[in-house]
Amino acid sequence: xxxxxxxxxxxxxxxxxxxxxxxxxxxxxxxxxxxxxxxxxxxxxxxxxxxxxxxxxxxxxxxxxxxxxxxxxxxxxxxxxxxxxxxxxxxxxxxxxxxxxxxxxxxxxxxxxxxxxxxxxxxxxxxxxxxxxxxxxxxxxxxxxxxxxxxxxxxxxxxxxxxxxxxxxxxxxxxxxxxxxxxxxxxxxxxxxxx
Numbered sequence: 001x002x003x004x005x006x007x008x009x010x011x012x013x014x015x016x017x018x019x020x021x022x023x024x025x026x027x028x029x030x031x032x033x034x035x036x037x038x039x040x041x042x043x044x045x046x047x048x049x050x051x052x053x054x055x056x057x058x059x060x061x062x063x064x065x066x067x068x069x070x071x072x073x074x075x076x077x078x079x080x081x082x083x084x085x086x087x088x089x090x091x092x093x094x095x096x097x098x099x100x101x102x103x104x105x106x107x108x109x110x111x112x113x114x115x116x117x118x119x120x121x122x123x124x125x126x127x128x129x130x131x132x133x134x135x136x137x138x139x140x141x142x143x144x145x146x147x148x149x150x151x152x153x154x155x156x157x158x159x160x161x162x163x164x165x166x167x168x169x170x171x172x173x174x175x176x177x178x179x180x181x182x183x184x185x186x187x188x189x190x191x192x193x194x195x
Contacts, residue, residue: 052107089186
């Protein structure tokens with residue numbers, strides 16, 4: 001290697017370039033650029049659906065809607081409770097697109113049943129308060145008393161005692177929620193089959 005560059009500058013030992021003019025002093029092999037590695041994003045998992053409870057707004061709205069729609073069908077007591085749970089699960093699946101498990105259907109049915117019970121309890125309480133404020137069964141005219149079936153008369157007399165009303169409400173809660181839960185489980189099973 002020469003001690004001086006063509007420009008006249010004194011070279012530093014083992015220099016690759018002239019420090020004055022920048023001329024290369026030896027052949028440099030081209031640097032191979034590494035081949036780019038494609039960046040593969042990890043697969044994106046769908047977020048888990050929110051749990052079905054009273055904090056889940058879509059679930060509560062759907063359960064309330066079904067409870068309001070099913071309550072006027074009180075003359076079909078078992079069928080309306082079952083149908084309310086069933087349609088709550090089907091409507092929840094359709095509106096949210098979340099997969100329905102059996103547990104989700106049961107929970108949604110339970111929420112629907114609780115709401116139907118609250119509505120029925122409020123209506124029954126209002127009816128009993130008005131009925132007892134007007135004097136109860138004893139205040140009815142004799143013609144109406146004779147026209148009422150004796151079993152209905154006994155039921156009306158029982159409804160004037162607090163323990164009987166509490167027992168009626170407990171049975172109503174049990175049947176309403178259990179049948180709504182069964183309907184919700186059935187709705188979840190059928191709604192899950194369609195996906």
